[in-house]
Structures are given as structure tokens and as C-alpha cells.
Amino acid sequence: MSPLKGNLGAVLCVLLGLLVPELSCQADKSPEAEAAFLKVRLALMKNHYRLLCNQFASLALNCSAPPINCTECPDGWLQVEDQCFLLSSEKLDFSSSAGKCKDVGAHLAILTTREQHVAVEKEGRRIGGFYTNYWIGLSDAESEGEWRWVDKSVLKTSFWNVHKSEPDNNTSGGPDGEDCVVVDSYTQSWYDVPCDFLYPRICQKAASPLV
Secondary structure, three states: OOHHHHHHHHHHHHHHHHHOOOOOOOOOOOHHHHHHHHHHHHHHHHHHHHHHHHHHHHHOOOOOOOOOEEEOOOOEEEEOOOOOEEEEEEEHHHHHHHHHHHHOOOOEEEOOHHHHHHHHHHHHHOOOOOEEEEEEEEEEEOOOOOOEEEOEEEEOOOOOOOOOOOOOOOOOOOOOOOOEEEEEEEOOEEEEEEOOEEEEEEEEEEEEEOO
16 A cells, blocks of 8 residues: 555544544554554644634633633643743753753743742653753853843742752852752752753743644
């Protein structure tokens, strides 16, 4: 069977299954055929979701329904409301990590809500590994004690580990002190550390509208 005929058959099979769920037209039970069948069905469901989400968002403007974000993130990214986050296990310094985020159209994470920290914790536990500390986009390198995010906005809501007296600008790691920040994903708290230390990173970018 040609790939074209196979794909057409899968589409027809999925459409039939949506119309009459109790019917199954999967004669070929191989893993490859099942994967193709599920891929087509997933695409149809995503398109249906986009349509319903946009319709709901339009109606919500004219009534008391709660607002909804009809957005999505790239595969592998974690979505929290209208923002996308990507935890990387690659260990680099602060500047190199910021560059890696820029390469994928993102920036080091700007964590401003508890919901974002909770999501990061869950994702950190899911991917596992030794390290729980990740670079975020916060630094006072330009002016000591004046903490700014990578978008130059001033820090308003902080999640420092106050039990460890953070930030403490400890000079044990070098004479330049500690001008960059990591989040301990498990405790959802921040530490200031030397910017040339090597840590994994969290990148962030806005979710894309569903169209």
C-alpha cells in the first residue's frame, strides 16, 4: 500500500471512529499502524479543541464567563497559563545559559508566581536527576543589591530562601560575590550564586495563540 493510500485510510478510519465510536476499522494491529491511527486522531482532536477554545473566548467577552487563554506551547515545553517553560539539564554559566535560551526564541525564566514555582517543581521531579538548582533570569550584576530580571524589570515579588539568609552575596565562591540567581526546584526558593558557576537552566517564552 502506498503511503498516500495508507494515510487516507487512517483519516477515514478516524472520522468513522469519531462518528460511530463503537466501530473499529483498524484491521492492521501493528504498532506502526496504531501509532499512525492515534497521530491522525490527535491532530483532529487538536483542531476541534482550537475551534471550541476560540469560540468560547469570543463568547466570554460578552458574558460573565471566566476568561480562557487559547494558547499552546511547543512540544516538550511546560505550559503555565500563557507562558511556556523548558527545563534543560545542560550545565553552563549564567551568560551562556541566557544565550542558549535566546537561541530558541526565549529568555531565562522570570518566575513571579507560586503557580509557576509549583509547576517547575513537578517538572523537575518528573525529569529527575541529581541537580535541583536551575538558573533563572535574575541578577544584581549591574548594581549590587538592585535585583533585576533579564527584561530589565525590577524584582517585586521574591522567593528567597530566608531560612538560609538569602541573598547573602557570599564571597567564598570568588571576590565578585554572588550576583546571579538559581531556583531550588524542590523547595521553590532562590539562592544567589556566582555567575560563572555551572548550573542547568529554565528558559521561558510566551505561549502561541491557537489559530
